[in-house]
Amino acid sequence: MTFLKGLSRPVRLAGFALIGVALVALVIGTMTAMNGGSSQTAAPPASDTTQPSTGSELPPTSSPAPASPPANGATSPAGPPTQPPAQSAPANPGADQEQAKWVPVRVYNNSTITGLAARAADNFRSDGWNVAESGNYPYGIIPHSTAYFTPGTDEETAAKALAAAFGMRAEPRFEGIENSSPGVIVIVTNDFQGKGKD
Template structure:
């Protein structure tokens, strides 16, 4: 017949067994938690995650109160017009006229006229009486001064002619007077070469009168 254990010795052993079971349960819970969450070392040195879609906001104030220079992601801005650098034809700038101001016009320069008009001597070489005086009146009305009138009887002149001394101011003035009188214009010939200075006009039967004033 077996002797029963004393009642006082069974209680300590049972308490120790419960304690071991509790420790094992706590260890199991800690192990499962560590398996799913990882230890503290797994997070060390990992960069913070950022949202790829978040962009800076345009126009918002920065931390120091100045507007932000950033451009929001996906925003639309008006690009400045591009400058064409190809071969272009230069266009002169347009002339602008202020309202109320008269348009600017450029007056045409006055015609160039010879102000040097040497005195004129008129000689009649025709059979028409008073023809030298008639020609003298036409010449004066055209703007020349007549210094003398008379007759030329030293030879026959074929047509009414205006004579000048070459190399002097008489030449240009004689050309103008010849247009007025519708006469030929020539240098002086030997018979009148040494006569008084100035233009000499010898009128003949074909003299038709002056065409106007120059």
């Protein structure tokens, strides 16, 4: 250590002391990093609780509605569907509708009309549908009132029956909601009229 040779003894001792403190801090920092900071409490997992009409219905892990056309044929928030709508008229709408009413329905408002999701949820309930919650969908712009479903499940039958009964579209879930709670997800927009209104 020739660079310390020309310094006075107290300055050299202070230099060694600082180097020692730095080494101790390095050891403590390394141990903390290796242990993951065990003195800190882990964040609680995101809850799956439902809160009717609070505006925080969909989990924060869901991403906004896609900006580019989704590959599954769902309607893009920026324009018309990239493929023909996934909705198909059931052969016997009354029978399908009655058989599918047990499937949970979650209703979200994506309009400029305050309370539209609650009004739509009341319409669905009065028609016998199993409405689990209602609230707001602030993650993008959905151009038309749509009942979203997971393909190949009971949700598909329920969404198509609900859409036929209330004059909406029925489409597969898009990327932002594909992992949300089970059931039909209805996102209502300014075009929602309710049953029997065209």
